[in-house]
Amino acid sequence: MIYFIQHSINGPVKIGYVKNDIKERMRRMQSETPSQLILLGTMDGNISQEKELHKKFRSLHIQGEWFKIAPELTHYIYKNTTMQKPESFNIEAGVFLDNIIRDIEIDYIKRALFFTNGKKMKAAKLLGLDFRVFRYRIKKYGIT
Numbered sequence: 191m192i193y194f195i196q197h198s199i200n201g202p203v204k205i206g207y208v209k210n211d212i213k214e215r216m217r218r219m220q221s222e223t224p225s226q227l228i229l230l231g232t233m234d235g236n237i238s239q240e241k242e243l244h245k246k247f248r249s250l251h252i253q254g255e256w257f258k259i260a261p262e263l264t265h266y267i268y269k270n271t272t273m274q275k276p277e278s279f280n281i282e283a284g285v286f287l288d289n290i291i292r293d294i295e296i297d298y299i300k301r302a303l304f305f306t307n308g309k310k311m312k313a314a315k316l317l318g319l320d321f322r323v324f325r326y327r328i329k330k331y332g333i334t
Contacts, residue, residue, distance in 0.1 A: 192235035192243065194267050198225040199300070199334065200308040202256040203263060205247070207240040226334065228300050231271025264305055296331050299324075303333070 193212055195204045208215045212232055220227050247266075250257040257263060302313035314324035327333075 191232050192240050193232045194230040194271060195219065196228040196230055196259070196304060197223065197256070199228070199303045200259065201225065202252050203230065203259055203267075204255050205240060205243050205257060206255050207235065207237050228304065230267050230301070230304060233271045259304075259307065268305065292331070295327065296333065299327060299331070299333055 191208055191212060193204075193206050193208060193215070195206065195216070196202070197204070204219075206215075212229070216227060216229055244251070244255070247257050247263055250260050250263055252258055298317060299313070302316045303310070306312035306316060310324065310328070311321055314321045317324065319327075
């Protein structure tokens with residue numbers, strides 16, 4: 191599985207490959223960084239396909255598997271990846287609908303900020319929210 195993880199809202203994006211559990215990969219990476227990591231999406235693929243993506247976006251390369259955020263990378267992620275379901279979505283075990291709605295709302299706010307390069311006014315408009323409501327939700331969820 192190929193993944194795209196962003197280092198904070200306006201930070202660089204890691205294009206990586208994981209054979210098994212993306213959730214475990216996220217947990218390990220998060221424990222190694224003080225900033226919030228955001229899983230932007232995943233797609234089926236192998237290591238050689240990951241390397242091809244590194245070549246495709248070489249003009250944005252920073253270091254290792256990290257790339258500058260730019261419209262061409264943003265567009266690629268949006269068009270080619272699958273959003274991850276919130277971890278709280280496990281209907282067989284029972285669910286707390288409020289937690290699911292919160293997780294989805296946080297995910298969409300983070301994605302809107304990602305796609306607008308952190309511009310809150312544009313992100314609010316993208317989500318169809320009044321700017322004051324958007325700002326309230328960012329503060330409520332502690333999104334930075």
